[in-house]
Amino acid sequence: MPLVLVTILLPVIAGVLLYALPRSDRLISRTIGTAVAIVTFVTLLVAGNGEWSFRWLARPFTAAFHFGATPTSFWIALLLAVSTASAIAATRVPRTRDFVALLLMLEGTMLGLFLARDLLVFALFWDLMLIPVFFGLIGWGEHPVTAWRYFIYNFAGGLTLLLATAAFGVIYGSTDVIGRTGAHFAGGWAGWIYAGFAFAFLVKTPIWPLHTWMPPTYSGLASPMVAVVSAVQSKAGLYGFLAIGLALMPEYVHAYALPLMVLGAISLIYGAVVALVQTDAKRVVAYSSLSHLGLIVLAVASGNPLALKGALVYIVAHGLFSAALFLLLGFVEEREDTRSLLRLGGLGWKNPRLAGALCIAALAALGLPGLAGFAGELVILIGVYQAGYVWAVIVALVSILLASAYMLRLYQDVMNGPPVADLPVRPDLTWREGLAVAPLLAALLIVGVYPAPLLHP
Amino acid sequence: MTPPFTHADWSAIAPVTVVAVAALAVLIVDLFTVQRQQRYVSIGIALVGVFAAAVVAARQFGHNHDAFFGGFITGGFATVFQEIILIAAAGSLILFAAIGPAQRVAGTTAIMLWSASGAMLMAGAANLLMIFLGLELLSLGLYALCATSDRKTSRESALKYLILSSTATAFLLFGSALLFGATGSVRLADFTNPMLSSNPLFWTGAGMFLIGLVFKLSLVPFHTWTPDVFEGAPLPVTAFMSVATKAGALAVFARFIYASLPSGVGEALMLPVWIVAGISMIAGNVGMLAQHDLKRLLGYSGIAQIGYILVALAGTTPLGLRYAIYYLAAYAFMNLGAFAVAASISGDGEEGSALSTYRGLGLRRPWLAAAMAVFLLALAGLPPTAGFLGKILILATSVGSGYLWLAALLIVGTAISLYAYAKVIRLMYERPEGEAPRDLRPFVPLAWISAGVCGVAVVVMAFYPITPSNVLPLVR
Numbered sequence: 001m002p003l004v005l006v007t008i009l010l011p012v013i014a015g016v017l018l019y020a021l022p023r024s025d026r027l028i029s030r031t032i033g034t035a036v037a038i039v040t041f042v043t044l045l046v047a048g049n050g051e052w053s054f055r056w057l058a059r060p061f062t063a064a065f066h067f068g069a070t071p072t073s074f075w076i077a078l079l080l081a082v083s084t085a086s087a088i089a090a091t092r093v094p095r096t097r098d099f100v101a102l103l104l105m106l107e108g109t110m111l112g113l114f115l116a117r118d119l120l121v122f123a124l125f126w127d128l129m130l131i132p133v134f135f136g137l138i139g140w141g142e143h144p145v146t147a148w149r150y151f152i153y154n155f156a157g158g159l160t161l162l163l164a165t166a167a168f169g170v171i172y173g174s175t176d177v178i179g180r181t182g183a184h185f186a187g188g189w190a191g192w193i194y195a196g197f198a199f200a201f202l203v204k205t206p207i208w209p210l211h212t213w214m215p216p217t218y219s220g221l222a223s224p225m226v227a228v229v230s231a232v233q234s235k236a237g238l239y240g241f242l243a244i245g246l247a248l249m250p251e252y253v254h255a256y257a258l259p260l261m262v263l264g265a266i267s268l269i270y271g272a273v274v275a276l277v278q279t280d281a282k283r284v285v286a287y288s289s290l291s292h293l294g295l296i297v298l299a300v301a302s303g304n305p306l307a308l309k310g311a312l313v314y315i316v317a318h319g320l321f322s323a324a325l326f327l328l329l330g331f332v333e334e335r336e337d338t339r340s341l342l343r344l345g346g347l348g349w350k351n352p353r354l355a356g357a358l359c360i361a362a363l364a365a366l367g368l369p370g371l372a373g374f375a376g377e378l379v380i381l382i383g384v385y386q387a388g389y390v391w392a393v394i395v396a397l398v399s400i401l402l403a404s405a406y407m408l409r410l411y412q413d414v415m416n417g418p419p420v421a422d423l424p425v426r427p428d429l430t431w432r433e434g435l436a437v438a439p440l441l442a443a444l445l446i447v448g449v450y451p452a453p454l455l456h457p
Numbered sequence: 458m459t460p461p462f463t464h465a466d467w468s469a470i471a472p473v474t475v476v477a478v479a480a481l482a483v484l485i486v487d488l489f490t491v492q493r494q495q496r497y498v499s500i501g502i503a504l505v506g507v508f509a510a511a512v513v514a515a516r517q518f519g520h521n522h523d524a525f526f527g528g529f530i531t532g533g534f535a536t537v538f539q540e541i542i543l544i545a546a547a548g549s550l551i552l553f554a555a556i557g558p559a560q561r562v563a564g565t566t567a568i569m570l571w572s573a574s575g576a577m578l579m580a581g582a583a584n585l586l587m588i589f590l591g592l593e594l595l596s597l598g599l600y601a602l603c604a605t606s607d608r609k610t611s612r613e614s615a616l617k618y619l620i621l622s623s624t625a626t627a628f629l630l631f632g633s634a635l636l637f638g639a640t641g642s643v644r645l646a647d648f649t650n651p652m653l654s655s656n657p658l659f660w661t662g663a664g665m666f667l668i669g670l671v672f673k674l675s676l677v678p679f680h681t682w683t684p685d686v687f688e689g690a691p692l693p694v695t696a697f698m699s700v701a702t703k704a705g706a707l708a709v710f711a712r713f714i715y716a717s718l719p720s721g722v723g724e725a726l727m728l729p730v731w732i733v734a735g736i737s738m739i740a741g742n743v744g745m746l747a748q749h750d751l752k753r754l755l756g757y758s759g760i761a762q763i764g765y766i767l768v769a770l771a772g773t774t775p776l777g778l779r780y781a782i783y784y785l786a787a788y789a790f791m792n793l794g795a796f797a798v799a800a801s802i803s804g805d806g807e808e809g810s811a812l813s814t815y816r817g818l819g820l821r822r823p824w825l826a827a828a829m830a831v832f833l834l835a836l837a838g839l840p841p842t843a844g845f846l847g848k849i850l851i852l853a854t855s856v857g858s859g860y861l862w863l864a865a866l867l868i869v870g871t872a873i874s875l876y877a878y879a880k881v882i883r884l885m886y887e888r889p890e891g892e893a894p895r896d897l898r899p900f901v902p903l904a905w906i907s908a909g910v911c912g913v914a915v916v917v918m919a920f921y922p923i924t925p926s927n928v929l930p931l932v933r
Binding site: 057059120123134138147155156159 | 776823834839840841845848849850852853854856857864865868871872875876879882883886887888920922924
């Protein structure tokens with residue numbers, strides 16, 4: 001059996017089989033889940049750029065279950081495997097078995113998305129990856145309405161993607177086109193097809209004004225799952241712009257670059273300003289995500305080769321630090337039963353390891369040189385500048401300045417200051433928790449110091 | 458004197474005959490069975506009959522033959538529709554065995570088989586008389602079946618169905634008479650004469666004929682009976698009705714619009730139907746939002762789903778017909794599966810189809826809840842199910858034949874529908890709070906197996922999209 005297929009099926013099948021375990025067994029399901037995620041990571045490395053294809057449709061257009069990593073998707077898939085392993089290891093929720101199973105299925109469906117080489121398969125996994133999160137929101141979310149918003153917004157995006165894919169298939173005869181060299185589509189309905197794709201991508205990223213599903217989802221969902229969602233699922237749209245928009249129909253990305261840039265710039269500033277005034281720690285990170293992903297949209301829209309390389313670095317960097325931030329804030333919430341910045345404070349005195357880890361993640365998020373965030377930001381800014389969008393660079397710089405403000409505020413309000421009397425005192429980061437976030441923090445450092453593999457894939 | 462009909466004519470309707478004879482056998486054997494075993498004996502015989510008919514029908518797949526002077530045409534088209542109807546009959550019979558009343562089983566079983574044979578007749582019918590015969594056989598059986606439960610709503614449902622359906626039949630019959638008047642023939646094959654396109658009698662007749670069919674398909678604005686009848690009828694009957702009526706009416710509809718209209722008439726005559734299909738996709742899905750009863754919800758869902766199927770037919774392309782059949786088969790499995798789950802949770806006689814019964818099902822009956830989730834997601838068109846692939850195929854067809862506005866309405870309708878389907882899923886998986894729901898039924902093996910088979914079919918069909926090839930020509 002081809003390894004690339006194993007990579008996708010392994011987490012899904014393991015997730016289903018997990019239901020055979022006794023319901024109460026937290027330790028075993030967590031251990032098995034982490035092990036499966038690590039094995040997936042290894043098979044992904046071994047599979048490399050292997051491909052596998054199986055014919056699905058012959059009419060009305062040809063489509064195939066065609067999987068295989070492209071240079072871009074390979075890194076995102078690795079990021080996914082790492083963040084899933086971390087998230088499962090960090091899981092501490094009621095009904096652990098079911099939750100871990102959902103996380104594994106989420107990993108499998110998203111691997112299917114990123115490794116898909118066929119548009120129809122891409123669309124299939126696009127819808128499929130919503131389902132585990134929807135169940136996560138129902139079972140472990142704070143408010144059921146959040147589940148609706150998430151599902152319906154993203155499903156609406158998925159439907160335009162579906163319509164665009166069907167139209168693409170009918171017009172061009174085949175959807176087996178992702179990563180095909182020399183594939184190029186323009187003229188006729190191609191502009192409308194691109195619009196259908198772009199809408200889905202913008203909802204998923206998300207970008208202002210389509211972002212309203214995102215803050216409640218990110219703050220309401222259980223931390224381990226939101227870590228994976230913000231780290232990787234939010235990259236599905238950006239990956240779509242890279243692998244479908246720019247690779248297959250670049251004319252339209254260039255022709256509509258300006259509106260895209262404007263939306264990206266608004267998200268950058270809007271996300272940053274709103275993050276500045278949030279009192280819910282997870283919402284700060286949620287809005288910071290909106291801002292950071294706006295930067296990647298700028299890079300994509302500029303179409304500059306250097307900016308695109310930077311975009312990949314920043315996709316990985318953002319995945320790493322947002323996963324780390326959400327996991328760490330989850331640890332804080334488990335300890336103190338609150339994530340309100342007004343109530344938290346002074347945790348750093350009793351929890352130095354937790355404070356240190358959060359410090360690294362926050363510094364990466366605000367773009368400290370030496371950590372991954374900086375490498376991505378710098379390359380993107382140079383690229384966007386080269387493309388001639390000076391105003392966009394200025395907007396980005398302002399937002400990076402704001403990022404320092406809200407990230408430091410977040411850290412300060414949680415860790416610094418005098419200890420708050422009515423907060424329970426709990427032990428510092430445990431071994432398990434430390435091991436869970438360590439790979440993410442280590443990767444932040446490695447990518448920050450040596451981003452070359454990502455820049456020259 | 459030679460008999461007017463040959464051996465080949467009679468063997469063409471063999472599948473229908475087998476089902477009808479099985480019904481007789483059920484009634485006769487029932488007389489010699491002790492009461493304790495009546496239920497299983499009757500349904501056992503019926504299932505054997507259904508299976509035999511399925512085999513006989515499958516053997517006709519490759520043989521295009523017009524029997525009874527073009528009144529009944531065998532071949533891929535008829536076979537596929539007959540198989541779908543037989544699947545619906547088998548599924549409902551199994552539900553009858555699982556949860557039906559212990560009394561009067563033979564009668565209900567026989568009526569359901571006759572009803573199925575009527576729908577099967579419609580699948581191959583190619584003249585107006587045969588269509589009417591099949592339709593009435595189907596409907597008369599259903600009127601009786603609707604009333605078999607002891608609940609008050611059951612009678613109401615039967616009466617409502619009888620009155621409204623008769624109205625539709627009247628339209629169909631009057632339309633048929635006008636068509637005969639305009640053409641001098643009852644054969645659909647004779648309606649393609651280009652001279653007819655300027656004959657107002659033909660237009661009126663075809664219009665009324667279509668209104669009758671649209672009523673049976675329960676499209677807006679002729680849809681109001683569906684939720685009420687679905688709610689009132691016993692659960693297995695609802696399951697049967699939701700698939701078989703649609704399959705029968707759709708077969709006639711497809712044959713009529715694909716093969717029986719003179720050139721130039723089709724587009725103008727059918728435009729109102731496509732508009733109605735478009736409205737149905739929206740109205741059916743919006744109607745679902747306010748429902749608190751699973752049967753009503755699935756009734757509204759069916760209104761929208763038949764709209765999706767008509768979108769595939771809108772271009773009257775050969776591929777469109779195949780995809781419509783594919784989606785109908787997928788719909789049969791999703792729907793029967795959902796009813797099977799409903800039957801495993803709550804039987805006939807209790808007010809069991811209320812959505813509140815499903816609260817917390819995910820924790821108490823994880824397998825049933827998972828199956829239900831698959832069926833609901835399939836109805837909403839999410840992967841990895843046949844509903845997803847069916848939607849893609851339908852969208853591709855409508856884009857290819859230029860009916861973009863129908864594709865757009867389909868998208869909007871689907872987006873609305875997700876809310877209603879996901880509402881049920883949320884109920885099932887939400888953390889239970891407040892008072893515990895009533896006790897569930899104990900393990901109902903037959904219904905569980907039925908749900909399982911449907912679930913597997915719904916998923917497998919997404920990966921092996923077999924669409925029947927031999928569905929044309931429809932008349933000769």
